[in-house]
Amino acid sequence: MLDPNEIRRRIAESLPGSEVEVRDMTGTGDHFEAWVVSETFAGKPMVEQHQLVYRPLRDLLQSGELHALALKTFTPEQWRSDPVRKST
């Protein structure tokens, strides 16, 4: 069973200066949701933004220890002004 703090720590170390929130969606320690706000995302398409977040988690996803990670990525600008991404 994974600790959400471990996921948060890995993402935060991989994207310095980012704000990361991770929630265990089912209470079973394998389905998580992560919200990540990072300046690094600026100018990058969503696919690349998500790849950046997946990168430090690759071994956990590969092994199946982390079964599912719903992702929302924001630049600081989007975080302030994008209601669609927050609501979907």
Place this chain on the structure above:
Amino acid sequence: MRPELKDRFDQEIRSNKVVLYMKGTADFPRCGFSAAALEALRPFGRVYTVDVLADSEVREGIKEYSNWPTIPQVYINGRFIGGSDIIRELAARGELQDIIEGRAS
């Protein structure tokens, strides 16, 4: 990855407008994320689906092919678009149709 497998993916993605690599079949999705991606795509026409649970080589191979560690995965007009979060967001923004019809970058 075996060249035959790469050729298979190239071919699938080239010859179908919308391709969804998913867990389960269109009639019986075996994962909520796969089901959500399928439902988001369905209003815009035919979705060619590939059940990755039917073949573990395909399941691992598509992750390497796309450089994307999770299923589902969506290709539209030969281009990798993303997983279920991205597809649902594009649907919510009303942008999926433009992408499928080739009007968006």
